[in-house]
Amino acid sequence: MPQDDQMYVNVVKQDIVKYDVTVKSLIQEIRDHSGSQAELDDIGSLVRSRICQLREQIDELKRLAQEQDSEVDRIALAEEAAKSDKMLQDNHRAFRNALLASQLAINQRSKDELFTNTELSEEGEAGIRQRDRMSREMLMKKSSQLSDDLLTVTRLIRDNTEKSRTTVDKLVEGSQTIGTTQEELKTMGSVISQGRKILNKYGRRENTDKLLIFLGCHISKMGSHSRHPSVSGDYGVAP
16 A cells, blocks of 8 residues: 555544544543533434544445455455444444433423422422411411400590599589579678678667766756755755
């Protein structure tokens, strides 16, 4: 085989090895994949592209084997091309299996997430219902307590109203008593004033009577002296 042809065959062989290693690495990445379906689709597209390139290099190796003048070189390249072809088929089968397993894992994770979300949703709804029930119970308790407080306030207002009414009645009664007492005091004042006038009148009359009696007695004494003047005269001229 000429040297230039041998160099080209070596390049083709190296490309076959390179693409084979790349495909196997991508297939292992698919097996380990734990992401989304979209990411898996991207990796799958890259694997298909590398498999296509690998197939092209194997076909090139088959063509080179047929063009060899030497029977030995032709058989050797044909055997390498057959091995590479089998390797390609193995990679393609491994790719399909890895892709199927990864898709099943993604579907299972989706189901688990859906189930978990459903449980969380149900738990959330149960929690909401429980909170609503607790809220209603609290509102009922507060309403009952408020009603009791209103009844207590009503009783207090009624008691205070009764006390106020009693106090007003007592004040009215006291006011009436005071009014009656004032009227009685006025009447007594009038009686006392009238009595004072009468006493003053009788007092002046008594003094007048005493004066008249005194004057009468004095006048009587003067009259008595004036009726017996000769007795002293006679006694004065006795012989």
